[in-house]
Amino acid sequence: MDKTDAKIPTRVLPGFMELLPAEQIVLNSMFDTIRRIYEQYGFVPIDTPVIERAEVLFAKVGGETAKQVYRFTKGDNDLALRFDLTVPLARYVAEHAVELTFPFRRYHLGKVYRGESPQKGRYREFYQCDIDIIGNGSLSLMNDAEIPRVIYDVFTALNIGPFVVRLSNRKLITGLMESLGISELAVEAMRVIDKFEKVGETDTRQMLVELGIVDALIAEVFGFLAINGQTQEVIGKLKALSVDNQVFQLGIAELEEVIKLLASLGMPEDSYGIDLTIARGLDYYTGTVYETVLKDNPKIGSICSGGRFDNLAEKYTVRKLPGVGISIGLTRLFSQLKDAGLLKIGASTPTKVLIASLLRDPSVSLEIATMLRTAGIPVEIYFEEAKVKTKLVYANRLGIPFVIFVGEDEIRSGLFTVKNMGTGEQVAIAKAELSSYIGKEVHY
Amino acid sequence: MDKTDAKIPTRVLPGFMELLPAEQIVLNSMFDTIRRIYEQYGFVPIDTPVIERAEVLFAKVGGETAKQVYRFTKGDNDLALRFDLTVPLARYVAEHAVELTFPFRRYHLGKVYRGESPQKGRYREFYQCDIDIIGNGSLSLMNDAEIPRVIYDVFTALNIGPFVVRLSNRKLITGLMESLGISELAVEAMRVIDKFEKVGETDTRQMLVELGIVDALIAEVFGFLAINGQTQEVIGKLKALSVDNQVFQLGIAELEEVIKLLASLGMPEDSYGIDLTIARGLDYYTGTVYETVLKDNPKIGSICSGGRFDNLAEKYTVRKLPGVGISIGLTRLFSQLKDAGLLKIGASTPTKVLIASLLRDPSVSLEIATMLRTAGIPVEIYFEEAKVKTKLVYANRLGIPFVIFVGEDEIRSGLFTVKNMGTGEQVAIAKAELSSYIGKEVHY
Numbered sequence: 001m002d003k004t005d006a007k008i009p010t011r012v013l014p015g016f017m018e019l020l021p022a023e024q025i026v027l028n029s030m031f032d033t034i035r036r037i038y039e040q041y042g043f044v045p046i047d048t049p050v051i052e053r054a055e056v057l058f059a060k061v062g063g064e065t066a067k068q069v070y071r072f073t074k075g076d077n078d079l080a081l082r083f084d085l086t087v088p089l090a091r092y093v094a095e096h097a098v099e100l101t102f103p104f105r106r107y108h109l110g111k112v113y114r115g116e117s118p119q120k121g122r123y124r125e126f127y128q129c130d131i132d133i134i135g136n137g138s139l140s141l142m143n144d145a146e147i148p149r150v151i152y153d154v155f156t157a158l159n160i161g162p163f164v165v166r167l168s169n170r171k172l173i174t175g176l177m178e179s180l181g182i183s184e185l186a187v188e189a190m191r192v193i194d195k196f197e198k199v200g201e202t203d204t205r206q207m208l209v210e211l212g213i214v215d216a217l218i219a220e221v222f223g224f225l226a227i228n229g230q231t232q233e234v235i236g237k238l239k240a241l242s243v244d245n246q247v248f249q250l251g252i253a254e255l256e257e258v259i260k261l262l263a264s265l266g267m268p269e270d271s272y273g274i275d276l277t278i279a280r281g282l283d284y285y286t287g288t289v290y291e292t293v294l295k296d297n298p299k300i301g302s303i304c305s306g307g308r309f310d311n312l313a314e315k316y317t318v319r320k321l322p323g324v325g326i327s328i329g330l331t332r333l334f335s336q337l338k339d340a341g342l343l344k345i346g347a348s349t350p351t352k353v354l355i356a357s358l359l360r361d362p363s364v365s366l367e368i369a370t371m372l373r374t375a376g377i378p379v380e381i382y383f384e385e386a387k388v389k390t391k392l393v394y395a396n397r398l399g400i401p402f403v404i405f406v407g408e409d410e411i412r413s414g415l416f417t418v419k420n421m422g423t424g425e426q427v428a429i430a431k432a433e434l435s436s437y438i439g440k441e442v443h444y
Numbered sequence: 445m446d447k448t449d450a451k452i453p454t455r456v457l458p459g460f461m462e463l464l465p466a467e468q469i470v471l472n473s474m475f476d477t478i479r480r481i482y483e484q485y486g487f488v489p490i491d492t493p494v495i496e497r498a499e500v501l502f503a504k505v506g507g508e509t510a511k512q513v514y515r516f517t518k519g520d521n522d523l524a525l526r527f528d529l530t531v532p533l534a535r536y537v538a539e540h541a542v543e544l545t546f547p548f549r550r551y552h553l554g555k556v557y558r559g560e561s562p563q564k565g566r567y568r569e570f571y572q573c574d575i576d577i578i579g580n581g582s583l584s585l586m587n588d589a590e591i592p593r594v595i596y597d598v599f600t601a602l603n604i605g606p607f608v609v610r611l612s613n614r615k616l617i618t619g620l621m622e623s624l625g626i627s628e629l630a631v632e633a634m635r636v637i638d639k640f641e642k643v644g645e646t647d648t649r650q651m652l653v654e655l656g657i658v659d660a661l662i663a664e665v666f667g668f669l670a671i672n673g674q675t676q677e678v679i680g681k682l683k684a685l686s687v688d689n690q691v692f693q694l695g696i697a698e699l700e701e702v703i704k705l706l707a708s709l710g711m712p713e714d715s716y717g718i719d720l721t722i723a724r725g726l727d728y729y730t731g732t733v734y735e736t737v738l739k740d741n742p743k744i745g746s747i748c749s750g751g752r753f754d755n756l757a758e759k760y761t762v763r764k765l766p767g768v769g770i771s772i773g774l775t776r777l778f779s780q781l782k783d784a785g786l787l788k789i790g791a792s793t794p795t796k797v798l799i800a801s802l803l804r805d806p807s808v809s810l811e812i813a814t815m816l817r818t819a820g821i822p823v824e825i826y827f828e829e830a831k832v833k834t835k836l837v838y839a840n841r842l843g844i845p846f847v848i849f850v851g852e853d854e855i856r857s858g859l860f861t862v863k864n865m866g867t868g869e870q871v872a873i874a875k876a877e878l879s880s881y882i883g884k885e886v887h888y
Contacts, residue, residue, distance in 0.1 A: 007762070008499055009500075010536075010760045024488075040794075045472055072516030095456075113495070146827075265810050378483050378484045379486065383590075
């Protein structure tokens with residue numbers, strides 16, 4: 001091919017994330033942490049196709065998201081890329097219900113696709129890390145309490161600063177609307193209330209007016225939304241409202257029970273709280289709802305959200321499958337932590353030892369590499385012909401902590417020079433001791 | 445929604461794999477093993493978008509594969525799903541060349557898409573697990589020897605039976621064709637020869653005739669393909685052919701050098717061999733080529749293939765980027781191992797302990813669960829109201845090895861009954877000893 005040919009652009013498409021190795025290693029370790037904690041709570045991995053039949057996805061999507069779906073045909077098939085991991089879960093559980101054991105606790109880490117207009121913090125391809133517990137017919141409220149505890153363990157292990165899991169229960173707003181005689185507006189009102197924290201009281205009021213809610217009733221809604229304080233205090237104030245509605249009272253009872261269980265689960269008091277402005281935009285939540293915010297970076301918004309739903313898969317099966325779950329949008333979270341300078345970016349490689357040979361014959365280098373790898377230590381050999389300095393620059397640029405030199409002197413004496421790239425210190429170590437010496441120095 | 449509504453079909457599309465949890469756990473552990481070994485050799489993780497600009501993909505694809513690409517538009521964008529991980533690597537390296545350090549050793553585990561006609565063992569969505577080493581301008585032949593050693597470690601760790609990595613060098617066929625004066629047919633002939641093992645001598649001869657190669661020359665080609673035996677024997681026979689062509693002689697020299705290095709790398713002799721019928725269908729290989737077969741299941745075909753290429757990214761950059769790499773098609777491999785009964789399918793959950801409470805108050809169960817999880821043991825609590833028998837059936841179906849009972853007697857005495865689900869044995873263990881008792885019994 002002619003070298004002067006115009007080259008094809010290699011930039012990733014807008015709204016797609018592509019990381020350099022040092023960042024990718026950090027992201028991967030976040031995945032590992034999330035997976036480890038999810039498995040510690042007995043969640044089971046599943047993996048579903050990224051491509052689904054369009055009719056499967058469009059049965060469970062509406063509004064803005066429907067427009068964002070990547071849809072296309074191949075042969076006779078009307079296809080689409082999944083836009084979340086909940087719809088594939090619904091299809092999976094409906095399809096495999098006979099083979100699964102309930103309650104079915106599944107986790108799923110995977111990419112999803114939404115053709116949103118590209119803007120900061122919005123991605124067209126992004127990872128979700130979901131857990132859900134699905135019951136067959138019914139599901140204990142205790143599961144609603146376990147979800148925040150899992151999330152507590154995840155974010156504690158991720159070590160990205162103090163956070164708080166905020167809870168509410170959708171039955172409160174649903175019941176309140178019923179008691180006010182405007183239950184037909186509940187779904188729309190929920191969407192408005194969900195944006196309360198973001199847009200403030202004035203705009204929220206305006207939007208409620210536009211829904212056709214009269215001032216007197218809006219005052220009642222704001223009276224409810226204004227309730228805050230410690231969890232017991234909030235429960236007390238909710239009871240004191242004396243709303244004459246069964247759904248509302250059930251909402252209080254559920255919230256109170258979940259809060260009580262959170263204490264039994266050992267959640268520190270400052271790691272959770274009730275926030276009645278949480279409604280979640282999605283229609284399908286019917287009980288407990290969650291959001292999670294970083295205390296020192298509230299502007300990032302919720303980093304982990306979810307809730308309880310009555311019926312996961314009604315479009316696909318006659319089985320009643322209630323559930324509760326939560327999702328971490330890891331691509332967005334990673335990007336925002338990066339922008340906020342909260343990520344510790346380290347080495348660009350898993351390699352802990354670079355072997356720099358001064359000889360043409362690589363056999364001793366290969367032997368040492370195999371010995372170290374057998375001990376579980378990630379090792380590479382610099383195979384290219386180059387000056388020692390070039391090899392050290394390579395180790396330095398990648399963040400490899402140790403270099404072992406293999407030269408004639410080393411082979412003759414049986415003592416190999418090990419250079420600590422952090423301190424510059426060099427020590428001579430017998431071949432048989434190399435694995436234990438390096439093993440003590442590095443964590444791998 | 446009306447329960448009598450027709451339900452939407454939930455079966456996955458033909459050519460897509462979806463596993464039940466017990467199988468998914470096995471597949472995930474294969475991924476973990478592959479990743480661990482790749483990292484032990486200092487390969488660096490990357491992750492690229494599944495969606496690429498169509499022009500990026502179509503610059504590097506032709507023939508059958510081009511027809512199989514999933515291509516679609518969204519807004520003004522002409523898009524396509526990646527069909528392998530090599531083209532995205534080429535784009536990635538071209539895009540980030542200035543920020544990367546060479547030689548660039550990357551691994552990539554990810555899904556790729558090909559709309560093939562569905563048939564047994566062919567998937568439209570499948571995982572590839574690739575490693576490649578990319579040089580900037582040049583790349584030592586030692587890398588060609590390291591690749592089979594990595595693959596040896598991977599398949600040894602996967603423990604799927606004895607295997608052999610077969611090697612050849614494309615310069616041999618290229619040089620032979622040159623020496624026969626038919627170098628313009630080399631690429632086509634290579635495709636024919638690549639199918640030699642599958643279709644046999646008669647059909648291969650017929651296809652070579654159709655390419656316009658005369659009988660006398662076909663005899664020379666078959667003379668070459670007939671060479672086999674131990675590696676040194678093959679090298680000797682190749683030299684004895686005395687083909688008067690520089691490329692051919694360079695092919696012998698490279699193959700001999702790689703074979704010599706494999707011994708230095710500690711590859712057992714029965715784990716590799718030369719097979720001159722390996723040509724690989726793809727145009728871009730220019731030197732060493734690899735295939736890997738299971739000795740006891742040769743019908744599965746190559747489970748891991750790759751080779752050396754001169755220039756990875758000529759469509760995207762003026763840099764010359766030679767490389768060598770290999771790919772494991774894990775979805776196909778998994779499916780074939782499953783069909784051959786070679787997979788050990790175990791539990792349907794990572795959970796090692798199920799806590800079965802006999803009380804309404806879950807607080808002691810929650811406390812024990814947290815204690816065990818802190819010790820790293822995956823635990824779940826059976827939260828639903830159910831008979832003890834139902835809880836034991838649940839543990840049994842999922843393959844959870846231990847059940848701890850929490851009842852009034854246990855709380856009073858401080859001794860908790862631990863049931864070993866494998867043996868049926870029950871022992872009473874003090875609360876403080878539960879973690880160490882379970883920890884000794886299970887591997888997690």
